[in-house]
Amino acid sequence: MSGRYDKAIVSVVVDKALYSFDNEFDYYLPQGAKVSIGQRVIVPFGKGGKKRVGLVTGFKQNADYGRLKDIYCVINDGVILGDEALRLMHWLKDNTFCTYFDAVKTILPGGMALNVSQRYAISDEFRKAPDSFALEPAEQAVSAMLLGCKSDRELNDMIEYGFDEQQKKLIGRLSEKSVLVSLDIIKQRVGSETEKNVRLTDSYLSGEYADKGGKPLTAKQKKVADFLTDADSASVKEVCYNCVVTSAVINNMEKNGIVECFDNEVSRSLTAGAKAVRSIDDIVLSDEQSAVYSGMSELMDSGKPQCALLKGVTGSGKTTVFLKLIDKALKQGKTALMLVPEISLTPQMVRNFTDLFGSNVAVIHSNLSLGQRTDEYKRIEKGEARIVIGTRSAVFAPLDNIGIIVIDEEGEHTYKSEKSPRYQARSIAKQRCFYHNATLLLASATPSLESAYFASIGRYKLFEMKKRYSQPVLPDVYLVDMKVEVETGNRSNFSRALADEIKNNLQRGEQTILLLNRRGYNTYMNCIKCGEVYKCPNCNIPLTYHKTNNCMICHYCGYTEVFTGKCKSCGSKFIYSTGTGTQRIEDEISTLFPSARVLRMDADTTMSKFSYEKNFDKFKNGEYDIMVGTQMIAKGLDFENVTLVGVLLIDKSLYAGDYLGYEKTFSLITQVVGRCGRGSKKGRAYLQTFSPEHYVLNLAADQNYDEFFRQECEIRKALLFPPYCDICEIGLSSVDEAVCKKGSDSFVKLFMKNLEGHGIPIRVLGPSACSVAKVNGKYRYRIIIKCKNNKEFRSVMQATLLDAYKSPALDKVSFFADMNGEII
Ligand SMILES: Nc1ncnc2c1ncn2[C@@H]1O[C@H](COP(=O)(O)OP(=O)(O)OP(=O)(O)O)[C@@H](O)[C@H]1O
Ligand SMILES: [Zn+2]
Incomplete structure (x- = not known):
């Protein structure tokens, strides 16, 4: 339901809400303001009434008028989450234990995220008569520094990068005393145009830059480096915008070999400008391929949600079948989504599609700049591209009227997100097929045991291709x-x-x-004389020797040290190395x-x-x-x-x-x-x-x-593992091992308490230390819960998580719950 009212109470989900506090919050819509469900707003949130981005999820009839705050403003870019996307948001929240807004951010492309940030300026009154303000000595010192700034930009840079925590705290007091005025700036992360891109260099990423005595990064450079680590690559403009730096900072980093600039020709040629050069009718299917095609056609014609598994040996020509089926969907006036585990490894696949369908194809993956991702998103939304190819996050592409979703190499672990929301693309694809009455095709030469099992009990329709296309025999x-x-x-x-x-x-x-x-070169090194094994100080696992840069590197956290040829503890030169890389x-x-x-x-x-x-x-x-x-x-x-x-x-x-x-x-x-x-x-x-x-x-x-x-x-049946049960993994980590262990024990207790009276059959394994027990200086424990993933179990888990956030025993422990995640 979506409608416009002159005066109303609306439910809003809010950015940066903690899981323990996450909810749909009620706000009063100011007289005369208009808003639709799925539109973004800015709301005051929390004790200080700080401004946050929110998204309207519904209208309310009855709420406690007296205690409600007003929405601060409505963001004027229309409905950004439609009916289906809102359902997916609720699904993610219920099934993956994330916050509403984590879900919103996952569904939208990164470039469309909005940020509210505070900018300061010196008030006119203070500039005119600084002495008329009653300030403490520390406040005076800080305000004198700020008065010395030549521009607002410099002032804000000083606050953000130049001040320590103590000084930053005084900023709030200075605003209260009207020395500073603050503005809330709402920023979209990118504009829509594309231009010169930057990325981190190999030398910086491999640690070579640091090893060769490269200058340490300045605070601004570090911010850029962190941003690019997350984004992979972005346009110069986006980096400047998001990190609040000038392009001079990037130029400097380029000079020092930390970043490199490039033109993203790959994506440009792949998408909007692409021209079809071949006709789909020229492709003739083999007998086996034809059989799959007609079976799948029946499912697609049924007008009901369907799920099929295609087990086709390597080289049997699965891609060819996908192309024909996607063409069929288009001819039915529908759209198609095709997921691949890793796009860089399948450039041929993308080429196959653009050769046939030209600019009707959109590609979504993390190698695009934020702006390019947003552009592709908009082309899909407008219906200019009706076929989407992409990696995991493309499963949320804003396609309307989907006819078919194909997941190639469906058993690949890259389809599972390892950060919140911890979703499996297959599950999202299923939800979308239900919504659109579409057909889901899972394909692989070696399907996941779970999918093969569902096919064997008839829940999925099974298709097979046992022969290679060009060469009748397997190797x-x-x-x-x-x-x-x-x-x-x-x-x-x-x-x-x-x-x-x-x-x-x-x-x-x-x-x-x-x-x-x-x-790497050798995967294990130790001193023959004193027996010292070279381990990562953060992770406590053996370091791998890399000959190309003469360094020992941790493959978990990236810790790097130069190999001196001598033992660090006894100085002996007899170092024994084994394990081949x-x-x-x-x-x-x-x-x-x-x-x-x-x-x-x-x-x-x-x-x-x-x-x-x-x-x-x-x-x-x-x-x-x-x-x-x-x-x-x-x-x-x-x-x-x-x-x-x-x-x-x-x-x-x-x-x-x-x-x-x-x-x-x-x-x-x-x-x-x-x-x-x-x-x-x-x-x-x-x-x-x-x-x-x-x-x-x-x-x-x-x-x-x-x-x-x-x-x-x-x-699996005998030992009770999936597909004969579901697994909910709880991951816990802390800098202190004893704290982590104690916290894990408390978590189990809280879970057992919440379970009381439910009569759900479960088995708890652990808590136990993870096989890589320490990563990045944090000790890791895990609890495995064998269960049935249903509403009742999830509600018990949700209650446990909420309790855990309140529990003092877990105060210094980070934790998450992951349904059917891969266990490392
Ligand atoms: N009907 C067809 N007409 C022409 N060429 C075909 C046909 N079917 C498959 N081929 C060719 O056979 C080769 C193997 O096909 P493809 O790469 O799609 O196999 P696959 O089943 O995806 O294999 P894998 O699982 O190993 O990735 C490709 O070079 C493809 O172009
Ligand atoms: Zn490490």
């Missing part, structure tokens, strides 16, 4: 026993079989992909195969994200013979000249320490094996392991998903 897969290699004197990271095959490939001019899921493999390849041209792809070489596409293009053009990388190279890539895949050591992934370990390993192997033999030549894959007898590895080598599914379901 041959061999397990290589590394124990035998070691026993027979081969201590290298390459088994003889794999080394021989790499040699063959080099001779034949065919390409090879090597997977090792650890970056991708950098070391790159070295070993150059020793074993000096002529090979090697491309390394891991988080260290691709920090700016833009390197992905360039490097993959070079590899595709044959400029490299071997690509070695972490799991980022395992999925989605389609290079026809790759005929060999080697997995250097898979064991660690099997024992990842949570119930998803086997599922993830099976999926990783299937995906990476699927990268070879996609053209006319058959592929082969070698999996090196110290546990060649492990059944998961054997099933993965056989590419036998069905049997893996059966066995894994048995285990």
Whole structure:
């Protein structure tokens, strides 16, 4: 319901409200003001009546008139959350334990967020007669400093960056005494135009800048760096605006090598200006593809919400089927949404779409500047783009009349948000399909166990494609026993079989992909003399040695120290290092195969994200013979000249320490094996392991998903894990371990108390320290609650969280609840 009234009481959700205090608050709408549901307003909030951004969620008939405050002003940019978006906001609040406004901010693109900030100026009275004001000495000192400022801008900069906490406190007093006047400035984070962009340099991100003695950042520079860390990239204008700096600050940072400027040509060519160059009618589906298409068409024609799972082996041409189905939706006068796990890895996918649908395609992902994201959002809202491709957050794209939502590689963990609101894109997609009577298509070569289970009990309609499109056979897969290699004197990271095959490939001019899921050079270092193990002081886990910058780096928090070659505690020069990372493999390849041209792809070489596409293009053009990388190279890539895949050591992934370990390993192997033999030549894959007898590895080598599914379901059923129950994880952290542990125990007690009288079957595991027990100087505990995710359970959890916020035992502990989250 949405309407306009001259006088009314409205419910408003408010920005920056704490979870424990979050609600729909009532406000009085001033006489003559008009507002609609879904429109933004500024309201006074809290004790001091500070101005906050809010969003109107409804009108009220009866409320306590006397105690209500007036809305301060209505923001004149119309309804920004429509009926569906408001429902999603409520859904997020109820299901993920976030605040209303966290939900609002997640649904809107970052660039549309509004901020209220306070700006100060010296009052005319004070300027004229400063001596007539009764000020304490400290106040006098501060006001003298402020009087010395040449402009309001300088004055506000001084307050924000130059003052310590003590001085900042005096600002409030000076406003009360009318020395200063304050203004509330409402800022939208960006305008709509796009221009020159900035991002942090690789050197700064890798810590090289700091290591090479780069100047420490000034307060303003730090603000810019923090902003860019969050935003990935933004236009110069946006940075200036949000960080309240001039472009001179950015120029300086560019000179010092902290940021770099670039033109974002990628997104421009991808979206508004794109032209269709091919016709969808030229694509002819194979028999298997046609069968899926007609089955899906039936669902789409039903006019009811539907959910289907497409299990298609790697290279079966799932994308082609998506294209045809999306074309069908458009022809029905509807719109379509397609989610991918990581856009930088699938430039080909985006190209496929723009080639066929031109500017009808909008792309949403975090590599765009805030302005570009807002522009895409508006193109979608206006109906100029009726197909949206994007990563997780694109699931909220303001499409109207959706016909189909496709989620590619549906089991990928990137679909789950790891910060509040902790939502799973699949669940949001389901909500949207219900709303629009649309069809949801989940697709993968290795579906998540949960989706496969729902398909097996008939809740999802199941479609399968068992053949590759161009090459009738899947690659041959061999397990290589590394124990035998070691026993027979081969201590290298390459088994003889794999080394021989790499040699063959080099001779034949065919390409090879090597997977090792650890970056860096050595992953463990200790002193032989005193036994000291080099660990991160913040996280207490072993540091990884990086040869490229001669540093030891923590892969959890980024802590970096230069490796001196001597033990820090005893000074000995005998340092023992073990554990192989991708950098070391790159070295070993150059020793074993000096002529090979090697491309390394891991988080260290691709920090700016833009390197992905360039490097993959070079590899595709044959400029490299071997690509070695972490799991980022395992999925989605389609290079026809790759005929060999080697997995250097898979064991660690099997024992990842949570119930998803086997599922993830099976999926990783299937995906990476699927990268070879996609053209006319058959592929082969070698999996090196110290546990060649492990059944998961054997099933993965056989590419036998069905049997893996059966066995894994048995285990999950016996031990009670999803999909046979839901899991609610409580994560707790604190700088003090004892406080964290005590707080965790209190949380369990509060939960048990709230549970009383409900008769809900649950099992509580823990509290226990997380497997990485300390990150960024904070100790981490977790509680696992096996439960059934329903309204009753969630209400118990909500009550527990509210109690926990009030409990003194949890005063110094941060905590969150996460339904069915991935457990690290
Ligand atoms: N009907 C078709 N006509 C022409 N080419 C096709 C057709 N179907 C698939 N292909 C080609 O086959 C190759 C594999 O297709 P695609 O990348 O869509 O497979 P996929 O199922 O998504 O694989 P993966 O799960 O490994 O990512 C691509 O190069 C694609 O262009
Ligand atoms: Zn660390």
